[in-house]
Amino acid sequence: MAKKERVLIMGNHACVLGAIYAGMRFYAGYPITPSTEVAEGCARELPKIGGRFIQMEDEIGSIAAAIGASISGVKSMTATSGPGYSLMVENIGYAYMTETPVVIINVQRGGPSTGLPTKVSQSDTMQAQWGPHGDNTAIAVAPSTIYETFTETVRAFNLAERFRSPVTILLDEVIGHSRQVVTLPDPGELEIFNRTKPTCPPEEFEAFAMTENLVSPMPAFGDGYRYVCTGLTHDTRGFTTNRPDEIAPKLHKLRHKIVDYKEEIVKLRDEYMDDAEIAFVSYGSVARAALQATSIARKAGAKVGAVQLFTIWPFPDEQIRQLCSRCRKVVVGELNMGQIIHEVRRVLPPDIEVHGLQRFDGEILTPMQLVEKLEEVI
Amino acid sequence: MSTVVKEKDKQRSDVILQYLRPRKAMPTVWCAGCGNGIVMSAIIRAVDNLGLSKDNVVMASGIGCSSRMPIYLDFNALHTTHGRALAFATGVKFARPELKVIVVTGDGDALAIGGNHFIHACRRNIDITTVLINNNIYGMTGGQGSPTTPAHAFSTTTPFGNAEKQFDPCGLAQAAGASFVGRGTVYHTPQLEKLIMQAIEHRGFSLVEVISNCHTYFGRLNKQGDAVTMINDFKDRAVPLAKAQKMTPEELKGKYVIGLLHKEEKTEFCDVYDDTVKHLTGGKQA
Ligand SMILES: Cc1ncc(C[n+]2csc(CCOP(=O)(O)OP(=O)(O)O)c2C)c(N)n1
Ligand code: SF4
Numbered sequence: 228m229a230k231k232e233r234v235l236i237m238g239n240h241a242c243v244l245g246a247i248y249a250g251m252r253f254y255a256g257y258p259i260t261p262s263t264e265v266a267e268g269c270a271r272e273l274p275k276i277g278g279r280f281i282q283m284e285d286e287i288g289s290i291a292a293a294i295g296a297s298i299s300g301v302k303s304m305t306a307t308s309g310p311g312y313s314l315m316v317e318n319i320g321y322a323y324m325t326e327t328p329v330v331i332i333n334v335q336r337g338g339p340s341t342g343l344p345t346k347v348s349q350s351d352t353m354q355a356q357w358g359p360h361g362d363n364t365a366i367a368v369a370p371s372t373i374y375e376t377f378t379e380t381v382r383a384f385n386l387a388e389r390f391r392s393p394v395t396i397l398l399d400e401v402i403g404h405s406r407q408v409v410t411l412p413d414p415g416e417l418e419i420f421n422r423t424k425p426t427c428p429p430e431e432f433e434a435f436a437m438t439e440n441l442v443s444p445m446p447a448f449g450d451g452y453r454y455v456c457t458g459l460t461h462d463t464r465g466f467t468t469n470r471p472d473e474i475a476p477k478l479h480k481l482r483h484k485i486v487d488y489k490e491e492i493v494k495l496r497d498e499y500m501d502d503a504e505i506a507f508v509s510y511g512s513v514a515r516a517a518l519q520a521t522s523i524a525r526k527a528g529a530k531v532g533a534v535q536l537f538t539i540w541p542f543p544d545e546q547i548r549q550l551c552s553r554c555r556k557v558v559v560g561e562l563n564m565g566q567i568i569h570e571v572r573r574v575l576p577p578d579i580e581v582h583g584l585q586r587f588d589g590e591i592l593t594p595m596q597l598v599e600k601l602e603e604v605i
Numbered sequence: 606m607s608t609v610v611k612e613k614d615k616q617r618s619d620v621i622l623q624y625l626r627p628r629k630a631m632p633t634v635w636c637a638g639c640g641n642g643i644v645m646s647a648i649i650r651a652v653d654n655l656g657l658s659k660d661n662v663v664m665a666s667g668i669g670c671s672s673r674m675p676i677y678l679d680f681n682a683l684h685t686t687h688g689r690a691l692a693f694a695t696g697v698k699f700a701r702p703e704l705k706v707i708v709v710t711g712d713g714d715a716l717a718i719g720g721n722h723f724i725h726a727c728r729r730n731i732d733i734t735t736v737l738i739n740n741n742i743y744g745m746t747g748g749q750g751s752p753t754t755p756a757h758a759f760s761t762t763t764p765f766g767n768a769e770k771q772f773d774p775c776g777l778a779q780a781a782g783a784s785f786v787g788r789g790t791v792y793h794t795p796q797l798e799k800l801i802m803q804a805i806e807h808r809g810f811s812l813v814e815v816i817s818n819c820h821t822y823f824g825r826l827n828k829q830g831d832a833v834t835m836i837n838d839f840k841d842r843a844v845p846l847a848k849a850q851k852m853t854p855e856e857l858k859g860k861y862v863i864g865l866l867h868k869e870e871k872t873e874f875c876d877v878y879d880d881t882v883k884h885l886t887g888g889k890q891a
Contacts, residue, residue: 253699253700255695274878274881274882274885275885275886276886277882277886279700279878279882281695281699283692283695283725284692284721284722285721287689287692287722288689288692288695288721288722288725291685291686291692291693291695291696291722292692292695292696292699294693294696295665295683295692295693295694295695295696295697295700296696296697296699296700297696298696298697299663299696299697299701300700300701301700303700318685318686318689321685321686447701448663448681448683448697448701448704449660449661449663449681449701449703449704450660451660453660453679453681453682454681454682455626455675455676455682455684456681456682456683456684457676457682457684458684458686464628466629466630466676467676
């Protein structure tokens with residue numbers, strides 16, 4: 228077998244390549260630091276393979292166009308950063324309600340407002356779940372290396388298609404902008420999931436049918452299955468409704484098609500957790516520092532382990548509880564004032580102490596800072 | 606004579622029935638006599654006359670009374686968020702250029718919250734037909750002022766008379782780059798039908814502004830009478846373009862110039878992009 232090519236790429240470009248690998252052929256976006264290289268990469272790569280790139284007038288239009296393209300049958304994505312994500316949330320809510328697969332990359336920057344354009348942050352973690360108004364159940368993933376950015380982008384598309392749902396990829400500036408040499412998977416090496424299409428005759432088609440796994444087959448506009456796609460609460464045929472006996476099942480479907488199949492979405496990595504007494508729980512660039520801090524601590528003889536969250540939402544309650552069951556203490560490192568720490572506290576039994584190490588000055592958490600935190604809590 | 610008229614009426618309503626969504630409980634949310642129904646039938650006849658396949662038509666809209674239209678019609682219906690129909694429609698059209706995309710929007714939807722998408726869709730000259738139902742007010746939310754509410758007119762948010770100035774959607778569209786711009790009214794239905802037909806046939810961004818009545822709010826608050834009185838008033842105030850060109854600005858005050866106001870041949874956005882794709886892929890893919 229020929230030796231695979233190794234390439235030097237930045238995280239934002241890994242998103243582009245991962246998305247194209249997953250079958251993305253439509254990108255709509257608006258430039259914003261630190262996500263702009265995703266748009267630039269798509270502008271360059273998509274037309275070469277018959278795909279389409281459009282720079283919209285703003286982020287509201289970008290997510291709207293991406294949703295429109297997906298409803299027309301083309302896998303699509305947009306990329307942005309904090310303020311742009313804030314502008315998108317109304318239409319992300321529309322994608323939840325209309326059950327439209329679409330991938331949104333948020334290369335986070337510090338906030339609120341225009342905040343810190345070129346500095347690292349993880350402060351949109353909660354927004355990825357609670358951005359849109361209403362009771363939506365979000366899917367969000369977070370890679371920590373350039374290679375993972377590629378594979379998590381592929382996974383994000385698979386999840387979007389599998390669950391007919393928007394999926395947010397939470398990058399942080401360090402991942403988006405740093406470069407690494409990686410060997411990318413060959414075509415066919417990673418599994419690609421495509422949305423299920425209806426097979427029934429059009430007369431029998433119900434656009435939002437209550438199927439066994441709660442995900443309805445999705446035709447493309449133009450396929451001959453004409454249906455109403457509306458952000459208003461609707462019945463199984465897509466018609467707007469005000470009836471309690473139709474409203475509740477719709478909202479139940481939106482939530483349970485995701486939470487009931489959580490095992491398919493949740494992905495974690497654990498290192499040295501078998502006998503760990505203290506564990507780091509982290510994600511994104513902090514997870515890399517935590518892994519290093521773990522090996523430093525292990526060399527010094529401390530029983531420390533690390534849990535890295537690839538799936539942020541839905542939150543991996545069970546899995547974290549299980550992995551940390553033997554720990555006395557858990558340290559959650561985050562580049563914000565403490566967002567995921569509350570989730571970790573919620574899922575762990577009260578006899579496990581949960582400590583937070585938070586940095587929100589635009590700088591990274593270094594392995595040594597995490598080691599120091601260990602020494603402090605031990 | 607009267608049986609012939611009746612037969613003709615029946616044929617015309619049979620056409621409408623073919624396009625209403627099956628299994629959808631009527632009636633619509635619209636008030637009796639609202640101009641939205643007249644515009645809907647004009648669009649249906651235009652599509653029917655052009656012989657378009659329902660599967661190939663996407664009707665997109667934002668939020669408002671007028672924007673409810675796609676829900677009632679048996680096309681691919683995209684009822685989106687307030688003001689964003691053109692952005693969603695841009696995604697549909699650019700992803701699937703073979704689809705006919707018609708956007709139905711209100712004056713508030715298109716020109717207030719959606720103003721930015723409106724001018725940029727015109728600028729790109731993307732092949733979308735936009736039917737802007739202009740009733741000078743926000744109907745759905747109960748009669749607030751809109752960007753087309755005339756100066757000094759009353760609405761629930763301009764209780765002492767509107768201090769703002771009016772947008773001219775047609776002038777705005779033309780200035781922004783739309784290659785087809787026309788205006789009709791809900792009184793002049795055969796002309797409206799023809800204008801919409803031409804707009805759909807036109808390759809590029811086309812705008813048809815329709816002067817319509819919201820008697821429930823605009824009519825009542827401005828003492829303009831019921832639906833019939835308001836629609837008759839459009840007859841009196843409409844001036845065909847040819848005639849208007851001979852009139853002074855003074856004489857045109859308070860009038861609506863109707864007809865095809867602007868048309869030019871201009872490259873269309875998806876076509877230009879496809880040329881690039883063909884060039885880059887050696888013609889293999891488009
Ligand atoms: C983001 C957002 N803001 C406000 C509204 C409330 N809203 C619904 S319809 C409407 C105005 C509709 O007016 P117009 O577009 O003129 O349509 P009409 O009802 O007159 O046909 C408004 C403000 C909304 N749905 N979404
Ligand atoms: S409120 Fe006005 S615009 Fe809305 S349906 Fe009634 S008459 Fe028509």
